[in-house]
Amino acid sequence: xxxxxxxxxxxxxxxxxxxxxxxxxxxxxxxxxxxxxxxxxxxxxxxxxxxxxxxxxxxxxxxxxxxxxxxxxxxxxxxxxxxxxxxxxxxxxxxxxxxxxxxxxxxxxxxxxxxxxxxxxxxxxxxxxxxxxxxxxxxxxxxxxxxxxxxxxxxxxxxxxxxxxxxxxxxxxxxxxxxxxxxxxxxxxxxxxxxxxxxxxxxxxxxxxxxxxxxxxxxxxxxxxxxxxxxxxxxxxxxxxxxxxxxxxxxxxxxxxxxxxxxxxxxxxxxxxxxxxxxxxxxxxxxxxxxxxxxxxxxxxxxxxxxxxxxxxxxxxxxxxxxxxxxxxxxxxxxxxxxxxxxxxxxxxxxxxxxxxxxxxxxxxxxxxxxxxxxxxxxxxxxxxxxxxxxxxxxxxxxxxxxxxxxxxxxxxxxxxxxxxxxxxxxxxxxxxxxxxxxxxxxxxxxxxxxxxxxxxxxxxxxxxxxxxxxxxxxxxxxxxxxxxxxxxxxxxxxxx
Numbered sequence: 278x279x280x281x282x283x284x285x286x287x288x289x290x291x292x293x294x295x296x297x298x299x300x301x302x303x304x305x306x307x308x309x310x311x312x313x314x315x316x317x318x319x320x321x322x323x324x325x326x327x328x329x330x331x332x333x334x335x336x337x338x339x340x341x342x343x344x345x346x347x348x349x350x351x352x353x354x355x356x357x358x359x360x361x362x363x364x365x366x367x368x369x370x371x372x373x374x375x376x377x378x379x380x381x382x383x384x385x386x387x388x389x390x391x392x393x394x395x396x397x398x399x400x401x402x403x404x405x406x407x408x409x410x411x412x413x414x415x416x417x418x419x420x421x422x423x424x425x426x427x428x429x430x431x432x433x434x435x436x437x438x439x440x441x442x443x444x445x446x447x448x449x450x451x452x453x454x455x456x457x458x459x460x461x462x463x464x465x466x467x468x469x470x471x472x473x474x475x476x477x478x479x480x481x482x483x484x485x486x487x488x489x490x491x492x493x494x495x496x497x498x499x500x501x502x503x504x505x506x507x508x509x510x511x512x513x514x515x516x517x518x519x520x521x522x523x524x525x526x527x528x529x530x531x532x533x534x535x536x537x538x539x540x541x542x543x544x545x546x547x548x549x550x551x552x553x554x555x556x557x558x559x560x561x562x563x564x565x566x567x568x569x570x571x572x573x574x575x576x577x578x579x580x581x582x583x584x585x586x587x588x589x590x591x592x593x594x595x596x597x598x599x600x601x602x603x604x605x606x607x608x609x610x611x612x613x614x615x616x617x618x619x620x621x622x623x624x625x626x627x628x629x630x631x632x633x634x635x636x637x638x639x640x641x642x643x644x645x646x647x648x649x650x651x652x653x654x655x656x657x658x659x660x661x662x663x664x665x666x667x668x669x670x671x672x673x674x675x676x677x678x679x680x681x682x683x684x685x686x687x688x689x690x691x692x693x694x695x696x697x698x699x700x701x702x703x704x705x706x707x708x709x710x711x712x713x714x715x716x717x718x719x720x721x722x723x724x725x726x727x728x729x730x731x732x733x734x735x736x737x738x739x740x741x742x743x744x745x746x747x748x749x750x751x752x753x754x755x756x757x758x759x760x761x762x763x764x765x766x767x768x769x770x771x772x773x774x
Contacts, residue, residue: 281605282605282757283773284602284603284605284757284771284772285749285769286601288318288599288747288768288769289322289599289676289745289767290322290766291768293314293315293598293600294314294770295770296314296414297310297770298772299413300410305404306403307602307609307610308334309404309405309410310604311398312395312403314600314602315332317413318598320417320467321425321428323630324438324616324618324619325614325615326597326615328471328627329391329616329620330389330391330615331389332349332613333534333612334346334348334612335528336398336608337608337664338608339607340667342517343662344514345531345660346394346401346512346513347514347515348390348391349654349656350387350388350634350656351387351506351653352635352651353388353501353503354650356506361499362499363382363498365381366384366636368380368381368438370618379438379617380636381438381620382621382622383498384636385617385633385635386622387635387654388507389510389632390512393510395407415471415472418468419468420463421462422462424457424459424462425458429456429458429459429460430741432455432456432457435618439455440455444622444623448463448464448623449462464628468628470627482629488504495624502631516531518532520545522548522689525663527541527689528662529659529662534655534658536657536658537661539657542569543563546565547559553695555725556721556723556726557729559686562686563686563710566682597614597615597675597745598765599673599674600612601672601748602672603672603750609672611661611662615632615656616630616631621633639678639679640655640656640657641654657678657679658674659682659685661674663689669751672748672750673748674746674747676765680711680744683707683709683744684709684744685746687707688703688705688746688748698758699748699749699760700769703760703763706718706720706721707721707744709742715734716733717733717736718736718740719736719739741765743764746762747769757771759771
């Protein structure tokens with residue numbers, strides 16, 4: 278007789294997914310598993326997440342409305358007036374068939390939220406002591422994790438960032454060159470910080486000696502992040518944005534984040550058309566949604582009731598890493614966390630590699646240094662749960678900067694319209710529309726796109742440019758499945774009872 282599954286975890290690295298699966302096997306719930314996976318990801322995906330990052334967690338209990346914890350990055354500048362002198366440092370990153378410019382350095386660092394978010398989630402939803410979740414992750418950071426092929430690729434394309442400061446180069450280029458596949462990344466200071474997070478909670482990172490060390494290091498080098506910013510940081514709970522699609526309820530990240538509401542808008546448009554939508558229909562919807570990301574849209578994201586006003590009249594409703602988890606009791610957790618492309622600024626003695634969210638063009642589309650102090654930046658990150666009758670059926674999210682929304686949209690379409698499993702949907706070829714161009718992976722019908730007048734750029738093979746979706750799924754019989762995105766070395770683990 279087949280055992281009843283205890284749960285399933287999908288994450289951006291096999292070790293991250295297994296860390297979450299171990300927690301499920303020991304009796305932890307989906308949130309415990311997601312937190313364990315995220316803490317482990319700091320060692321396994323060290324440029325995608327960390328203690329200096331920010332993120333969001335979407336949680337749904339069976340029969341209840343989902344809850345969203347916002348611990349994303351805030352714009353700094355609170356406290357005594359000081360004139361930051363550092364400038365954003367531009368770097369160009371090549372994905373082979375596309376390039377993207379990022380900006381790094383101390384001027385790019387916003388107020389991080391991960392330590393506060395981890396502790397808030399553990400206190401609100403968790404059942405396993407945080408120290409127990411942090412200990413295996415700390416051991417990995419201290420011992421070192423060999424770079425996988427995908428993570429070695431990330432380090433290689435981000436070489437201008439990881440060699441921009443001596444502190445960062447000491448971790449990622451300790452021998453005068455960037456580390457390659459199979460070579461270990463060792464982070465003993467991160468290990469100590471994770472152990473401290475488990476023992477003392479988030480207090481040292483916001484009002485203790487770690488906060489002071491971060492503020493002093495950044496301030497001495499002309500950055501804006503200060504002690505007042507860290508001391509004022511709080512995790513916020515928000516009402517998720519929801520949309521009906523193919524008879525299911527889709528819940529995602531609400532404003533002031535931009536990604537969830539744009540995914541909801543795209544699903545609402547696709548709901549009016551035939552199922553499944555063709556490549557040209559997907560591209561057209563992506564184009565229409567991008568056009569609606571106007572200055573007025575961005576200015577309104579922080580206003581009360583904006584989601585209802587944006588969606589109601591229109592019909593029914595990075596580098597980053599994502600973790601999805603489902604447990605046997607039906608608890609669902611979608612957790613997306615990002616350090617941007619990383620700032621290259623590692624504060625000595627703290628284990629904190631600061632984010633570069635103030636230098637990410639996707640998060641600052643109206644221009645850099647325009648957000649007032651304390652404003653949450655409008656991320657594209659969109660942890661998402663698809664449910665029917667209050668029961669989560671599909672839990673997913675993605676990495677990929679501006680491609681997050683197109684990756685999540687297509688995965689939902691593959692599952693609900695085409696009937697693919699989570700794993701099949703995650704592996705399926707993707708397209709992305711941006712700035713008048715449709716980027717397409719092999720397997721997309723580019724001829725039909727070109728016949729419709731689209732300008733197409735074809736990639737030679739699947740690429741992390743198109744995001745990194747991690748998805749888990751429950752079918753009507755209660756069986757659990759998962760899909761880890763091969764574009765980013767993702768993995769899924771089902772835990773049997």
